[in-house]
Amino acid sequence: MRIAELYVAKREPVFSLEFFxxxxxxxxxxxxxxxxxLLAIEPAFVSITCGAAGTTRQRTADLxxxxxxxxxxxxxxHLVCTGTTRSELxxxxxxxxxxxxxxxxxxxxxxxxxxxxxxxxxxxFAHANELAAFIGERFDLGIGGACYPxxxxxxxxxxxxxxxxxxxxxxxxxxxxxxxxxxxxRYWSFVEAVRERGVDVPIVPGIMPVLxxxxxxxxxxxxxxxxxxxxxxxxxxxxxxxxxxALEAGVAFAAAQCRELLNDGAPGxxxxxxxxxxxxxxxxxxx
Ligand SMILES: Cc1cc2nc3c(=O)[nH]c(=O)nc-3n(C[C@H](O)[C@H](O)[C@H](O)COP(=O)(O)OP(=O)(O)OC[C@H]3O[C@@H](n4cnc5c(N)ncnc54)[C@H](O)[C@@H]3O)c2cc1C
Numbered sequence: 333m334r335i336a337e338l339y340v341a342k343r344e345p346v347f348s349l350e351f352f353x354x355x356x357x358x359x360x361x362x363x364x365x366x367x368x369x370l371l372a373i374e375p376a377f378v379s380i381t382c383g384a385a386g387t388t389r390q391r392t393a394d395l396x397x398x399x400x401x402x403x404x405x406x407x408x409x410h411l412v413c414t415g416t417t418r419s420e421l422x423x424x425x426x427x428x429x430x431x432x433x434x435x436x437x438x439x440x441x442x443x444x445x446x447x448x449x450x451x452x453x454x455x456x457f458a459h460a461n462e463l464a465a466f467i468g469e470r471f472d473l474g475i476g477g478a479c480y481p482x483x484x485x486x487x488x489x490x491x492x493x494x495x496x497x498x499x500x501x502x503x504x505x506x507x508x509x510x511x512x513x514x515x516x517x518r519y520w521s522f523v524e525a526v527r528e529r530g531v532d533v534p535i536v537p538g539i540m541p542v543l544x545x546x547x548x549x550x551x552x553x554x555x556x557x558x559x560x561x562x563x564x565x566x567x568x569x570x571x572x573x574x575x576x577x578a579l580e581a582g583v584a585f586a587a588a589q590c591r592e593l594l595n596d597g598a599p600g601x602x603x604x605x606x607x608x609x610x611x612x613x614x615x616x617x618x619x
Pocket of ligand 1: 380381382383384410411412437438439440441442443458459460461477478479484485486487492493494496497499500509510511512538
């Protein structure tokens with residue numbers, strides 16, 4: 333099933349979960365345990381991220397296949413252009429398609445570790461819209477794309493970023509998932525600006541229940557431009573080394589944010605889980 337259709341047919345909020353590809357066997361076992369626990373919230377789908385290296389691309393594909401086959405949950409694989417030629421992307425897409433993965437999040441990708449600038453490889457793509465078009469021309473697959481309520485950090489303006497987002501949707505993205513954010517007002521202003529451009533695909537808020545202050549600080553450094561509410565930062569700071577109190581503060585903030593988003597008509601929530609289950613389980617339980 334194409335994931336975008338889930339939002340059309342929805343009766344309940346559509347919850348989805350994002351996991352990163354672990355580096356080793358211990359991480360893989362922990363990931364499966366986390367997903368198994370999180371099945372309790374009946375996620376409509378899960379997604380598996382893709383790192384910058386070619387080897388990660390293959391690992392992401394194989395993990396997505398394994399999760400879908402072993403746990404029976406619809407799985408979307410992230411696919412990035414970083415360091416990859418068209419023929420390599422074609423090969424990975426073919427492999428996933430043959431093994432039942434029917435949904436791809438088409439991304440340009442982050443720069444490889446240690447690099448700050450993103451450059452395309454010869455024979456590869458420069459932007460996610462090119463990858464989305466490539467997928468649509470060759471495969472019968474559901475295609476998603478990323479979007480940024482507070483602007484992608486490389487874009488000169490939010491307007492320019494939305495121009496490029498329109499290209500991504502025209503190229504075939506039928507579902508958009510946002511970068512994580514903490515300020516719902518920014519999400520709604522963004523949705524309004526995108527809708528004014530005639531884009532009507534679901535724009536799914538990406539939410540992360542924050543675990544502690546260092547987690548929040550890391551998120552802020554990895555997602556330049558994300559506004560961090562001082563109330564959340566203060567609550568995490570005053571929790572100090574008390575992990576449980578910090579987790580409670582992160583969950584309380586995320587639950588209030590999700591409740592408000594869903595009440596105001598958001599199509600669902602995509603949780604950034606960091607491969608852990610507790611914070612997301614508690615957030616959904618308190619909705
Ligand atoms: C939900 C979600 C999941 C993610 N998963 C991963 C992952 O698994 N692995 C990973 O490495 N990263 C991931 N990322 C991060 C993402 O790869 C980075 O933010 C990256 O810098 C941009 O990717 P994009 O697909 O949005 O790129 P693009 O849509 O290509 O946009 C990148 C920049 O180029 C501009 N642009 C876009 N199209 C054009 C065009 N045609 N001409 C000129 N300029 C253009 C945009 O305005 C933007 O500034 C994810 C992000 C989100 C929101």
